[in-house]
Amino acid sequence: MSDALDTPLFDPPAYRLTHEQADLIARARKLGAERFAPRAAQYDRDASFPTENYRDLRDAGLLGFCIPRQHGGLGAGYLTYSLAAAEIARSCGATALTWNMHVCSTLWTGALADDLQMDATTRAEHERRRALHFRRIVADGAIYAQPFSEGNASAVGAIPFGTVARPVDGGWSVTGRKVFASLSGHADYYGVLCTERANDETASRRNTLYVAIPAAAQGVAVVGDWDPLGMRGTVSRTLEFSDVFVERDAALMPRGMYFQAASRWPHMFLTLSPTYLGLAQAAYDFTARYLRGGRRSSVVKQLAVAEMRIKLEQAKTLWFQAVSEAHVDPTPEQRLRAYAAQYTTMETANDLARLAIRTCGGHSMLKSLPLERIYRDSRCGSLMAPWTAEVCLERIGHGSLYNEGETDE
Numbered sequence: 001m002s003d004a005l006d007t008p009l010f011d012p013p014a015y016r017l018t019h020e021q022a023d024l025i026a027r028a029r030k031l032g033a034e035r036f037a038p039r040a041a042q043y044d045r046d047a048s049f050p051t052e053n054y055r056d057l058r059d060a061g062l063l064g065f066c067i068p069r070q071h072g073g074l075g076a077g078y079l080t081y082s083l084a085a086a087e088i089a090r091s092c093g094a095t096a097l098t099w100n101m102h103v104c105s106t107l108w109t110g111a112l113a114d115d116l117q118m119d120a121t122t123r124a125e126h127e128r129r130r131a132l133h134f135r136r137i138v139a140d141g142a143i144y145a146q147p148f149s150e151g152n153a154s155a156v157g158a159i160p161f162g163t164v165a166r167p168v169d170g171g172w173s174v175t176g177r178k179v180f181a182s183l184s185g186h187a188d189y190y191g192v193l194c195t196e197r198a199n200d201e202t203a204s205r206r207n208t209l210y211v212a213i214p215a216a217a218q219g220v221a222v223v224g225d226w227d228p229l230g231m232r233g234t235v236s237r238t239l240e241f242s243d244v245f246v247e248r249d250a251a252l253m254p255r256g257m258y259f260q261a262a263s264r265w266p267h268m269f270l271t272l273s274p275t276y277l278g279l280a281q282a283a284y285d286f287t288a289r290y291l292r293g294g295r296r297s298s299v300v301k302q303l304a305v306a307e308m309r310i311k312l313e314q315a316k317t318l319w320f321q322a323v324s325e326a327h328v329d330p331t332p333e334q335r336l337r338a339y340a341a342q343y344t345t346m347e348t349a350n351d352l353a354r355l356a357i358r359t360c361g362g363h364s365m366l367k368s369l370p371l372e373r374i375y376r377d378s379r380c381g382s383l384m385a386p387w388t389a390e391v392c393l394e395r396i397g398h399g400s401l402y403n404e405g406e407t408d409e
């Protein structure tokens, strides 16, 4: 029997992947298993950013994973990205989660923006701006972060972002504060969501602006410490922006497009889930390998592994279906399935890590083994905005009982 990490999380023929998809995903898996896995414990212990891993991602071309080929990237689509991110997470959750923030800045401005409605002038302007942004990544190895959260209801889409972009000559002046900004102090650009608002304008979610703020810009500060339970290598400290001037070409999406994307392309928010699916697989892999090393004869252990495998297969099947149907204007059923997949993945990852510790026993909790890190990292999944566990439950419940726009009035 081969080592579990030698086999893909999703067997390409069984899941009908193309050779090209399988090859791109295999590159990510190889990098994870050979380079990231041996370094993961140290980043976790020090709560330090995986800088060496990012050097490897850059050298392997994986910073441009979802950048279209005509712009020098690898041209991977949503599904291929999701499977590759899950493979990386099997080796290092923090690297996968931060890679997600970076890759989304290219996926959203790339393939996803292609599906949105824009007039010809706006489309041409977006094309010119995203070319600048892609070039920075492909040619200069620039790293992007995605700091959206502000510690209020804006990240879940309930209120406008409190970070404000005031129009000024040649661009905007941005002021605000973002919490849990993964890659803070290590990204070259912060892809910030803010509310574009002239002095007399009321804040509206329709005016959400997605803009790349250079980390070196005047008025940008990384503050606070970082010593969390899990996902320690993400280095998600607080970012403060004080009257930061940002030029017009820094817009990652044209005016109004983020709002359109959030409404019409909901799977854009499912991209945190691959990390946690990879962690679920990692918890299972660990258990199978650990028990095979001399502790497998007990029927009790065999039943526990069976329970884990069933939960894993359930999560994988639902998740694969949901990421396969990511596209513009999904049906109400597909939307609800995406929430269900997010909820299931986030909850299953931590549940499997819990079962893995119970099944393997005391030794599996030692810091010298990866399971206790997987347990801590996986706990963060259901907290991730905008699709936290509670938000998913609320939307699934409401969407199952009411049609769109329907009320009891």
Ligand SMILES: Cc1cc2nc3c(=O)[nH]c(=O)nc-3n(C[C@H](O)[C@H](O)[C@H](O)COP(=O)(O)OP(=O)(O)OC[C@H]3O[C@@H](n4cnc5c(N)ncnc54)[C@H](O)[C@@H]3O)c2cc1C
Pocket: 101, 146, 147, 148, 149, 150, 151, 152, 153, 155, 156, 158, 179, 180, 181, 182, 183, 230, 231, 234, 236, 380, 382, 383, 384, 385, 386, 388, 389, 390, 391, 394
């Ligand atoms: C390791 C880590 C890395 C992160 N990286 C990033 C990042 O790179 N970028 C980024 O933008 N954010 C990031 N986050 C932040 C994350 O997405 C959440 O925004 C954050 O965890 C919310 O914390 P809070 O204390 O403000 O909780 P709250 O927002 O107060 O949430 C507490 C609970 O209330 C529920 N809740 C909140 N609002 C609603 C609502 N309107 N409806 C229903 N339920 C609701 C939530 O489900 C949640 O369980 C990261 C978080 C962690 C832990």
